Amino acid sequence: MTFPDRIERTLQLAHPPERVWAALTTAEGLGTWFGNHAEIDPRVGGQAKLTWDSGDSATLTIERFEPPRVFGYTWPIHGLPDGDPRRTYVEFTLEPTGTGTTLTMVESGFAQLPDAEEHGVAHAGNTKGWTNELGELVAYLDGRP
Template identity: 50%
Template sequence: MVSDAIERVVVLRHPIERVWAALTTAQGLSRWFGSVARIDLRPGGRAFFRWDDLDGESVATIAVVDPPHRFAFRWGIEGLPEDEALQTLVDFTLEPVPDGTRLRLVESGFAQAAADVARSAHRTNTQGWDTELVDLEIYLDAAA
């Protein structure tokens, strides 16, 4: 049985507005999520992410923009052709807490792919999010 979702919760020692900007601006995203990012921040808008060290690029479609509390996008499942319709939903929820901002990340929709593809994509993205969320924290702490 393939897990359908990845879920991570971190508390970042920064105000919600700073975390929101890191998640939703090209300048912020380019500092922690990939090497280069472009984003058209509106539902139906596109976001482009490139990772120089992976020689890879991803295109996402913005699904939800609710500043500064929720941001979500859909993107392709790793291991499927780029024109494949199956996508996962990456959903960030931000909540102010006494120590800063609680960030909840949920990426869901892996189980719609064939089991071997879903397992591999889930494993790859789990490792990716673990790394990227550390990079987010490092970026925010350095910019403070």
């Protein structure tokens, strides 16, 4: 039995790529829509640290940083214990359009989880998570609380 390895979402945004890029790659942007606080060292090999008011946190390791087109990072897999070395890779690709930006987000690497329960928790949790987080990104870009 094979499990889905990736989650992919494409959004049409009425904002220029530079504005979307800033939302993805600055502490102000990330700390508003993707967490409650963020710190970022915006370079390949740098890290972004996100924290939520709930006490949750995540550390992202930047793998691709090609302003204002591609931002990619690895991060821990949802549902695995702290210290597990497996990571998924998340990549945002921005394409300018006549009216704004096409944003494509792909998270891959779930096939590392051959156990059905682990895979189900991670893939379903992140699928739901991206629906929420990308909705918050749109609200942030549109200036809505």
